Amino acid sequence: MLSAGIDIGSRTIALVVSNGKEIVQSAVVDTGFDPVKKAAEMAAGLPREVSVTATGYGRHAAKSGFAGQIITEIKAHALGAGHLFPGARTVLDIGGQDMKVILLDEKGNVEDFQMNDKCAAGTGKFLEVMAVAMGYGSAGDFGEDSLSGVPGTRISSMCTVFAESEAVSLAHRGADRRDIGRALHVSVIERAFGLIERVGGDLPLVFTGGVALNPCIVQLLRERIKGPVLVPENPQLVGALGAALKGLGKK
């Protein structure tokens, strides 16, 4: 039996079809201006007998449209991460506009969770804005290059707009952009670490969401938690995978 999960986020829409063991089909597209329509088109391409479970910010709109059931991103990431890494105790998900930390019990049930406040600080969007400000063509290049930055530079503002001007004035004072880049990545990690501390996160920790593709973030997170960071092959699919698993009756 096949089941589809669709994760309608602020930056991307991810689709996963699973048989309960592995991912048999997947896609990730930009959210664009009409996410529900886009998601509906993606779902329309599926065979009729495949049930669709929606998650992400667009889940309620999807429910009144094409989705059979909905679950929150928290539950979806917990299910997806627990499936890929049985025994995981903490999930850190950094997506386009939010950051969440989920504490799992030994059976993979959600025991507690924390989400960032209502602003973009410490999220994928924050890194995208900073990549542009620092003159990189993509957030990927930005992360790659920032890996070689050296410690010592500090960004103190949590606000995306103020952090950008702080970074730009550091550049004007002649700081190396890789060092500034590293400092910007550190500010994201400090925010994530604060949330991890608040739930009392245990190891092993799974890192999901699009930002887990950023090598600098992963490296800094490893250093900050002084432990291994498990990153799935396709971290941006984990929420959709969890939703698909929910459709197969996983709890």
Added chain:
Amino acid sequence: MSGDYRKMWESIGLDLEAHDQLLQALPPTYGEVYLTQENRPAMDYFDFVVNEIHGLRIQELQDHKAAGGKVIGTFCVFVPEEIIHAAGGICIGLCSGIEIGSAQAEKVLPRSVCPLIKSFMGFKLARVCPYFESCDMVVGETTCDGKKKAFEILNDYVPVHVMEVPQMKREKDRLLWKGEVGDFLAGVEEVTGKRVTAESLARSVREVNGKRRALARLSGLRKNSPAPISGKDSLLIEQIAMYDDVERFTLKVNQLCDELEQRVRDGVGVHSPGAPRIIVTGTPMAIPNWKVPHIIESSGAVIVAEELCTGLRYFENTVPEDSESMDQSLEAIAERYLNINCACFTPNTGRMEKLVSLAGEYNADGIIHCSLSFCDPYMIEANRVEKVLKEKGIPMLKIETDYGQEDVGQLKTRIEAFLEMIS
């Protein structure tokens, strides 16, 4: 609203243009939040009162004033309303749960301040609240630094009598508070020009106790499963309690409770079987702030109690009615109010104990701690609440929010995830 009240609004000094804008901006949500609920008990009276919030009730206040009566506004459940009634006054809760007049309020207040404080200052400075404009005196208190200092500013626009609420509950604090209650009595007598007698005070104590008992009766019925009334409707009634006529309101709540008792006997409820039962705790939710309760209940849960100032803190415990003298009466009143579990006290262990016992009595599956932004007392005390609830194995979700709507999506995700977690 049914009648044409423009003349009345103009005569009490409202800024009509700004007031029109307010009426348009009032959350069009009443219909969406309240009237779409399924299987509601008979709430016609309360729907009517909300609908006439700036109409008929204001007319009543004006008629009362025309007959020589006075109107006294308050911002806190610590202000003894029986004293106001005993002097023939009408007591009106002025707290507001909507963002209004921010630009005017920011002329005198910092930008980052509690939304409740900003709202009352905004209402006063923009001259759009007919309750405020009907007041002969307003009563402030010292339950937080923000209000305490804001009352100094408010005094420039309307006379404010400030009561000092102590920060601890020792014997010397009880004495201080009793003195404050006595001073308040004198202040009320001065404004109303009427002497409070032992008889008028005793009668007033009985009347206000009657309101408390009616609300406690309503609250008790919500212990049943299924709950016979939604949390949103209960909150609405608790909000209306702050400004409606005491005796009429008491009668209407008791009539509603008769119906709810029948519902309980018939096993009729307002939610689907197995809906998670939630207790809400934290800062007051002043009318028309229904934001978080609406998210909670539209996510499939039912709120069974509010450990809030617009909730249990307002009506639990009555004033003993067997006082034989004025002094005894004042002492009994002071004692009743000082037992309120407000986060302005240190320590405030009574609140944690209360929450644990409520969770048992109301068979709650979880507690949602909801605080207004910039409310240090409640936001910091949330840590104490969390610690005790964790020890008792009671799940808790902590929320910080204001009167804006931009975080509704975020809150919905958090609340739904919490419900998934405890189901």
